[in-house]
Amino acid sequence: MSKKIVVLGAGISGLTTAYLLNKEGYDITVLEKKNEVGGSMESVFENGYMFDRGPNSGLDTTPLIGQLVEELGLQNEIVYANKIGNKRYILRDNQLHPLPMSPPSFIKTKLFSGGAKLRLFVEPFIGRSDDGYYQSIADFVKRRLGREFLDYAINPFVAGVYAGNPEELSVKSAFPKLYALEEKYGGLIVGSIKSMKERKKRAEKSKQSARMFSFFNGMQVLPKAIAESLGEKVIKSAEVNSIVKENSGYKISYSNNGTAKEIECDILLSAIPAYSAADLFRPMDENLAKHFEQIYYPPVLVLLLSYDKTVIKQPLDGFGFLIPAKEKKSFLGAIWSSVLFPNRSEEGRAAFTIFVGGARNPEIGNIDKEILFKKVKSEFEGIMGIIGEPVFTSYRYWAKSIPQYNIGYIEHENYFDEFEKRNHGIVIGGNYRGGISVGDCIKNSEILVTKIKSL
Numbered sequence: 344m345s346k347k348i349v350v351l352g353a354g355i356s357g358l359t360t361a362y363l364l365n366k367e368g369y370d371i372t373v374l375e376k377k378n379e380v381g382g383s384m385e386s387v388f389e390n391g392y393m394f395d396r397g398p399n400s401g402l403d404t405t406p407l408i409g410q411l412v413e414e415l416g417l418q419n420e421i422v423y424a425n426k427i428g429n430k431r432y433i434l435r436d437n438q439l440h441p442l443p444m445s446p447p448s449f450i451k452t453k454l455f456s457g458g459a460k461l462r463l464f465v466e467p468f469i470g471r472s473d474d475g476y477y478q479s480i481a482d483f484v485k486r487r488l489g490r491e492f493l494d495y496a497i498n499p500f501v502a503g504v505y506a507g508n509p510e511e512l513s514v515k516s517a518f519p520k521l522y523a524l525e526e527k528y529g530g531l532i533v534g535s536i537k538s539m540k541e542r543k544k545r546a547e548k549s550k551q552s553a554r555m556f557s558f559f560n561g562m563q564v565l566p567k568a569i570a571e572s573l574g575e576k577v578i579k580s581a582e583v584n585s586i587v588k589e590n591s592g593y594k595i596s597y598s599n600n601g602t603a604k605e606i607e608c609d610i611l612l613s614a615i616p617a618y619s620a621a622d623l624f625r626p627m628d629e630n631l632a633k634h635f636e637q638i639y640y641p642p643v644l645v646l647l648l649s650y651d652k653t654v655i656k657q658p659l660d661g662f663g664f665l666i667p668a669k670e671k672k673s674f675l676g677a678i679w680s681s682v683l684f685p686n687r688s689e690e691g692r693a694a695f696t697i698f699v700g701g702a703r704n705p706e707i708g709n710i711d712k713e714i715l716f717k718k719v720k721s722e723f724e725g726i727m728g729i730i731g732e733p734v735f736t737s738y739r740y741w742a743k744s745i746p747q748y749n750i751g752y753i754e755h756e757n758y759f760d761e762f763e764k765r766n767h768g769i770v771i772g773g774n775y776r777g778g779i780s781v782g783d784c785i786k787n788s789e790i791l792v793t794k795i796k797s798l
């Protein structure tokens with residue numbers, strides 16, 4: 344308890360861990376480069392619109408989320424997605440098809456051909472594969488479920504979660520639960536049924552059944568509330584620029600609004616992105632820096648478009664839609680934000696959040712954003728049957744968005760473990776370890792706390 348802990352980065356990973364440690368009486372300080380907290384969780388107000396420029400929602404997969412909401416007094420702020428958000432569309436041949444959610448709708452859907460549907464019956468009889476760390480999610484799905492399922496279900500799904508490319512993501516690193524269904528139970532269909540029963544026993548929710556949540560004033564409400572509860576223990580505009588090993592602890596130098604400062608600690612938790620950690624840890628371990636640098640964060644452009652409802656032909660009865668790469672559009676998909684959550688647009692209007700780029704289209708980094716914007720807007724309006732101009736537009740460009748758990752990612756993870764063993768008191772965390780979703784980052788904080796307490 345007398346140990347001093349410094350957390351680098353006030354994203355949801357760093358803040359949740361700091362919050363839990365603080366509650367147990369540990370002496371903690373959080374250092375955050377920007378003058379606001381939340382990291383990727385950015386909710387801004389523009390012209391009467393609440394624009395979530397990073398995550399638009401989270402999945403309530405751990406009881407810790409409910410606990411945080413209650414302890415921080417956010418019960419009146421949390422909002423759950425409109426039930427019609429369970430309906431998700433996939434684009435095929437320029438038509439939006441609801442993703443089938445039940446056996447009868449699967450039989451009827453035009454999203455998959457008859458051959459692709461029959462192919463699913465073979466799945467239980469396909470044997471286990473070799474090491475999934477070096478197998479892409481694309482190869483895994485092609486082998487188990489067939490090519491069409493990869494193209495029209497998994498490809499868009501991967502774009503929606505990671506802004507990723509299924510040919511590059513490691514199935515075992517990026518989708519460990521999916522891979523475990525094969526590894527543990529021998530197949531996806533049998534495994535889903537058995538693991539559902541086990542989850543019930545542990546009172547856990549699967550990502551499919553967990554409720555989707557946000558906050559009335561956007562996702563950033565949560566990190567802001569955590570930081571507020573920690574008060575002066577969170578130092579903003581504090582960019583860490585060096586870490587030096589000292590006796591049994593560490594000396595951290597940072598620039599606080601341009602003033603050079605130092606802080607000493609026994610335990611250091613790094614919860615900053617891998618690309619930021621690279622330079623910071625280079626003097627301590629060149630190989631660690633190389634591992635950090637190799638983690639790929641593709642660019643993503645997030646657009647907000649709002650229209651009067653009267654100009655939209657497409658019924659707004661779902662979550663939004665995802666676009667398979669095969670459809671050759673210039674964006675990945677769109678969330679119908681104002682359908683899902685309240686306070687996302689004015690009465691009589693609809694607000695849409697559109698995602699462009701990702702590992703599938705990294706060239707967006709070199710394209711003029713105005714030209715890209717026009718192209719995406721025109722394609723989006725075509726798909727949605729919109730005849731009319733938007734009443735409001737905005738965008739946020741992330742040059743480095745989401746870490747990709749690509750093939751061979753296990754080598755980074757093994758090196759992080761090894762580095763932590765060699766450097767007692769340093770813990771490496773953040774969304775490039777143990778899952779990228781907001782829910783996973785929150786869940787992982789409990790693991791980080793256990794690790795820190797054992798030091």
Ligand SMILES: Cc1cc2nc3c(=O)[nH]c(=O)nc-3n(C[C@H](O)[C@H](O)[C@H](O)COP(=O)(O)OP(=O)(O)OC[C@H]3O[C@@H](n4cnc5c(N)ncnc54)[C@H](O)[C@@H]3O)c2cc1C
Pocket residue numbers: 351352353354355356357374375376377380381382383384396397398399400401402581582583584614615616619643645741744745772773774775779780781782784
């Ligand atoms: C566009 C986008 C859409 C997303 N959509 C979803 C979604 O819908 N649902 C979902 O569950 N997840 C989504 N995610 C993923 C999720 O938001 C992130 O994985 C998660 O918020 C990451 O949290 P983190 O704390 O690990 O890292 P970050 O949020 O990256 O926080 C790291 C913090 O470290 C700070 N920092 C960096 N360098 C330094 C330094 N030298 N000194 C001090 N501080 C430093 C940064 O300023 C930042 O605040 C999305 C992400 C993006 C980018």
